[in-house]
Amino acid sequence: MSDIDFDRRALLAAGGAFALAGFTGLAMPARAAGLSATPSMRGGANNYMPGAKIVERIGGGGFWMSGTVRRAGDGAPLSGQRIQIWAHTTEGSERDLRSHGATLTDANGAFRLEMPQIVPALGQAHAHLAYDSGEYDTVFLRPLLPTPKAAMLEAHFILQPV
DSSP states (O other), rough: OOOHEEEEEEEEHHHHHHHHHHHHHHHSOOOTBBBBOOOOOOTTTTTTTTTTTSSSSSSOEEEEEEEEEEETTOBBOTTTEEEEEEOOOOTTTTTSGGGGEEEEOOOTEEOOOOOEEOOOOBOBBBBEEEEEESBBBOOEOOOOSSSSSSSSEEEEEEEEEE
């Protein structure tokens, strides 16, 4: 009989804890608590040119670079953040000023910039992106294209306030 009583108590306690957790979860908004900042990638700052102009498009276009920018800790989207993008493309080297441009994030923390097709440099097709505005720690990214013929690439930033 004591085994049944114990099982009944355990079931009631577990059910109560589950209900309490469920009700608490409904009362508090969902958050990405503890979201870690994006670290800079090795090689991300190669051929970086501070102060690249905000542009509608880099060169003739045809390739889309996009992503999001969020705040570390709570994951809130960050609007109006400047993201610089550059790459070795069909129209120029990543050292060329014409291969650099910047864009701003929208109200949802998203950015998107059209540029010429990225082509392999040093054996890899890759892009360079930087957040460097000063309100948050500077981050440089160097994501690889899944294939050299990919027509788009995403990169996401989680920024730590300075």
